[in-house]
Amino acid sequence: MKGVPVPSRDTLLSVLQQACRTVSGHPVPPLDEHTDLHTLGLGSLQVMEMLVIVERELGVRLMDTEVAQARTAGELCDVIAACGPAVQMPAARTGQPSAPVSAAGQRPERADVTGTGHGDAPPPAGDRQRGLQAVVDLVRRTRVASPYFALHDGRPGATTVVGERTMTMFSGFDYLGLGSDPEVMRAAKEAIDRYGTTVAASRAASGERPIHRSLESALADFLGAEAAVAFVSGHATNVSVLGHLAGPPDLIVHDALAHNSLVQGAELSGARRRVFPHNDIAFLDELLTMERRHHRRAIVVVEGVYSMDGDLADLPALVALRERHDVMLYVDEAHSIGVLGPAGAGVTDHWGLPASVIDVRMGTLSKALASSGGFIVGDTGLITHLRQTTPGFVYGCGMAPSVAAAAHAALGQLRVRPRLAATARRRAELFRTLARDAGLDTGRSSTGSCVVPVVVGDDGVALELAARLGERGISVCPFVSPAVERGQARLRFFVSARHTDAQIHDAVTATAALLAGTGDATADSPVPQT
Known part of the structure; x- marks a missing residue:
């Protein structure tokens, strides 16, 4: 800053921390140099309010074009330190701009743009292009x-x-090595001979085949659920289902390291989205205490095994929060089904809990089950609702018979070879x-x-x-x-x-x-x- 001493880094971070807490009204994890600004849980208007507080506290004038380049708290500190003293607040700070610019330089359609997740989660388009x-x-x-x-x-x-x-x-x-298992390959070949290479329609139209129902029944039985529904893509399963289950009156809270597909689904839903620090149950508890009562329903989204770090969600603690705050628990088990638990039946098997403690349980067929696609297991009411109304299922072509048959055979191998x-x-x-x-x-x-x-x-x-x-x-x-x-x-x-x-x-x-x-x-x- 010209003409005035430059505050220490700790001071700058402290001011940002307090400003964020002031405008958000919910707990904010400690900021450091590498904190991604997208994980602060602020809508675009709140970002504007936060910057006003920073300008007032530090006596600087922040330019949108410079702030827009900052992706982390450290980079924003650099911008602040390089600014001159404030002489007059920009007009946009004193009123509500028609198209507010967030600290990430994004002009969102909704005023609720929040955290991204591990790096698997999407930064704004401009940041994605620069990152790639x-x-x-x-x-x-x-x-x-x-x-x-x-x-x-x-x-x-x-x-x-x-x-x-x-x-x-x-x-x-291919965790179980079943991708080239003779029985799995034989089942896929036989399905092609019987059904051909495609069902050539959505399952709601004319694409339903016996192998689809056999696979879904086997998945539900193996995982102790009432019913299951299979999708053609694991990523699309999360996007379509999570995007369909919640809406603007709802709250979705996900782990900071949640997979891209989960973040995309949360964004698609239009629900209020909040992020909690990775596996920080105390923070999640405090956040739900403050936020839950303001929303029709709340969904807490985690992964059974986190794909980038290889650690586990604390399911018993999450189940306790589920009961305390009346929230739905959505668990992505892409990397845990077939691996965790004595029988390979995933997180509930690993933690010795009944399957019913998870409301929405997602899995993929492309990992331990040696095929391709995704699925949801849960109670009959949930699965019936998803089968009849989820856009990605109702309006998409059904899973190829050979793909379903391979997954069904792989699951069979897991059951006979625990x-x-x-x-x-x-x-x-x-x-x-x-x-x-x-x-x-x-x-x-x-x-x-x-x-x-x-x-x-x-x-x-x-x-x-x-x-x-x-x-x-x-x-x-x-x-x-x-x-x-x-x-x-x-x-x-x-x-x-x-x-x-x-x-x-x-x-x-x-x-x-x-x-x-x-x-x-x-x-x-x-x-x-x-």
């Missing part, structure tokens, strides 16, 4: 081959073929233990999960490390900002029941050696340490 371009530029700067859209050949399993080279596969989530889930968990625990013993940062990855990140921090390091591992015949995908928070770049290893101890040892040893700078002798230089 940043990844492209980063790949160019590191001079490594892009790790994305690699052409894989052959069947899924513990190995894959890329460019005619056989590699150990840690970048796919040790598959335990084998997958044991393999993942071996990876986690070896990685931690080798000094690798596996983040929050929890026992029971088959998702094991290796957090390296720097985006460039993650890209180069993935490339070097590829040279050693290990396929693993890097995740960099904006897919994850800045400074949290990682490789994400998916461990399956088909991986051998030797493959796991080799992957951990190679990763640790490359990070330590003692790895692949054919590389031009070691991967820099973080």
